[in-house]
Amino acid sequence: MDKTAENGPWADESGDTSGRKKGQLHAEAAGKLRSMILSGELPPGERLREMQLCEQLGVSRTPVREALRTLAAEGLVDLLPNRSVVVSELHAPDLEHLFVVFGAIEGIAAELACQKITEAEIGEIGRLLAEMIDFHARKERAPYMQINQKIHQRTVEIAANPVLYTVWQSLVPRVERARALANLDTGRWTGALFEHTKMFTALASRDGKLLAQLTREHFLNSLPFLQSRLENDG
Amino acid sequence: MDKTAENGPWADESGDTSGRKKGQLHAEAAGKLRSMILSGELPPGERLREMQLCEQLGVSRTPVREALRTLAAEGLVDLLPNRSVVVSELHAPDLEHLFVVFGAIEGIAAELACQKITEAEIGEIGRLLAEMIDFHARKERAPYMQINQKIHQRTVEIAANPVLYTVWQSLVPRVERARALANLDTGRWTGALFEHTKMFTALASRDGKLLAQLTREHFLNSLPFLQSRLENDG
DNA sequence: AACACCAGTCTTGTATACAAGAATAGACAA
DNA sequence: TTGTCTATTCTTGTATACAAGACTGGTGTT
Incomplete structure (x- = not known):
């Protein structure tokens, strides 16, 4: 268990999408979305449309959706079934x-x-x-x-x-x-x-x-x- | 933050796939896979092929992959990039x-x-x-x-x-x-x-x-x- | 016999297509 | 004016198709 930080947050990504090997677009997407949320670019309550994120990140919906699952596990977004994903509030x-x-x-x-x-x-x-x-x-x-x-x-x-x-x-x-x-x-x-x-x-x-x-x-x-x-x- | 147990583990699923509303196949898949791992049906070290899981669960790869991300966040499986997903060991x-x-x-x-x-x-x-x-x-x-x-x-x-x-x-x-x-x-x-x-x-x-x-x-x-x-x- | 190499197969990663459930706006009735 | 109903549009959920990277088995060489 726990191959420590294998795919966890803060593993390595810091926007350095250049040096990354092919594949793992979803990890890259998760990293970018995470920093967008942390920086406030995506404010709490913001509704996240998958297609919109696809355009911003330049990838298709599949890796975006997987990234959103990861962020949900981190508590940064809330998954509303059959509805949008929203950036979680911080009260x-x-x-x-x-x-x-x-x-x-x-x-x-x-x-x-x-x-x-x-x-x-x-x-x-x-x-x-x-x-x-x-x-x-x-x-x-x-x-x-x-x-x-x-x-x-x-x-x-x-x-x-x-x-x-x-x-x-x-x-x-x-x-x-x-x-x-x-x-x-x-x-x-x-x-x-x-x-x-x-x-x-x-x-x-x-x-x-x-x-x-x-x-x-x-x-x-x-x-x-x-x-x-x-x-x-x- | 924290819509508590929205989509978390143990939320509701206990194999009761019948009463569930349409959609959310990935949550259902996650539930089934989770109990398969907990019951030992999928032993530690087991290599999980996506297609094989698709057949067992009767869904396509998309929800299976999303379920695997969830289980990875729970520490039940390890994601090996470009390689298989394996049930995490328990030493x-x-x-x-x-x-x-x-x-x-x-x-x-x-x-x-x-x-x-x-x-x-x-x-x-x-x-x-x-x-x-x-x-x-x-x-x-x-x-x-x-x-x-x-x-x-x-x-x-x-x-x-x-x-x-x-x-x-x-x-x-x-x-x-x-x-x-x-x-x-x-x-x-x-x-x-x-x-x-x-x-x-x-x-x-x-x-x-x-x-x-x-x-x-x-x-x-x-x-x-x-x-x-x-x-x-x- | 042991090792390296290569081709074929398998598996994952990503994109796209299609279906079904929500949101929305406009028309109509009260 | 306000409320409700419906039709259209949008968005998500799922399946499938295609590409690229790993694995496997066999062959040839040393």
């Missing part, structure tokens, strides 16, 4: 549900990671954290977010549980979308960074219980900020 | 990964359920537990397992978190398959029942932390039994 209450679960998942990952992490990996995370602090000082949000994402991903990878990784992957798109829709509040930004330093300390001392606790709180703390932004936008 | 180490995550998920569910459960629902779970004790006394394994499954499901439902429910649903097929492949050891059976009574006490007194702990242990305890059975079988 504030849903967000709470999502963050409670996601925080718990990353909490488990954190606990496992503490048991398995090597000195070299602690150093690696430490360097990433240093970079992140740097970007924060320069107020460069985009690269900050990228490093942030990488730290979380590395933690889950270090936990070395393919099932956990798959579940985590399946939730990341929605979390990322929430972050994209509601760009991080500046006040929260500094707080989040501080939490990250505390989390690193726990990780470096391999205190799994503490790190899990901090991780859950980390997500719970950012929740109200995202929720308020979502409510303002509609 | 002892994978099982540990699965149970750690699943136990944690049900642990979260248990904690949430304790916050939200009503007196009526406590009564309902209590009655289910009594039935289960009955079936254990009579050594009727199949109905016991059914009630067991139902208790777990009701707990997750009571937690009232659609994201959690979806994640839980996505893991259940694999857990069920593990149970099916390695029928429960008799010694473990009594132990599991005892754990269930303890868990009910915690639930009835709404002790979320305790119940979460007991739930995680419940899965961890049954793990070695399942693993040993799997190793014997190959």
Whole structure:
């Protein structure tokens, strides 16, 4: 089971349709649609007509339909039988549900990671954290977010549980979308960074219980900020 | 987001292809294939030829392919690009990964359920537990397992978190398959029942932390039994 | 006997065609 | 004006056709 990230989201695709081998158009389509949803190009509630997507993506309906099944499994779209597919909504209450679960998942990952992490990996995370602090000082949000994402991903990878990784992957798109829709509040930004330093300390001392606790709180703390932004936008 | 169980596994299908409205052949196909895998009719490692499945299910390749994407998202099959789809293997180490995550998920569910459960629902779970004790006394394994499954499901439902429910649903097929492949050891059976009574006490007194702990242990305890059975079988 | 190579067959990936169920707009009645 | 009914159009669901990449078996060479 779990040939980890075989065809999962975030596997490789980043619009680099050029270098791809022939075939697997449906995976390519899924990647493009996913980033269109995450970027907001396809807003929540948007009705997706298959033929329209075919024209935009330059493929036929077959791979498009298969891609839509994949996105449905990721929770990015809702399949309405015999009706259109729509980009799933993202309401504030849903967000709470999502963050409670996601925080718990990353909490488990954190606990496992503490048991398995090597000195070299602690150093690696430490360097990433240093970079992140740097970007924060320069107020460069985009690269900050990228490093942030990488730290979380590395933690889950270090936990070395393919099932956990798959579940985590399946939730990341929605979390990322929430972050994209509601760009991080500046006040929260500094707080989040501080939490990250505390989390690193726990990780470096391999205190799994503490790190899990901090991780859950980390997500719970950012929740109200995202929720308020979502409510303002509609 | 999350039109909960819209097209997810375990939604409704149980071979009752008769009463179903037209269309949605792919959902029907997914249901049949899922139960074929869970029942062991399609054993781990089995190579699935699309045409062959078409004949068995009496539909064309299009719905079959879409069903296979769904099953891939559930982790029941692996998609090998340009090669066949195979029923995913279930090795002892994978099982540990699965149970750690699943136990944690049900642990979260248990904690949430304790916050939200009503007196009526406590009564309902209590009655289910009594039935289960009955079936254990009579050594009727199949109905016991059914009630067991139902208790777990009701707990997750009571937690009232659609994201959690979806994640839980996505893991259940694999857990069920593990149970099916390695029928429960008799010694473990009594132990599991005892754990269930303890868990009910915690639930009835709404002790979320305790119940979460007991739930995680419940899965961890049954793990070695399942693993040993799997190793014997190959 | 072992290995490499090649042709034929099989299987998947994609496109297209057709059928059936929804959405929509317009006409007609209240 | 508003509501409803119907006919047309649109969209999805499914089947089939075609192309391209894998597998298999046999043949020839070393």
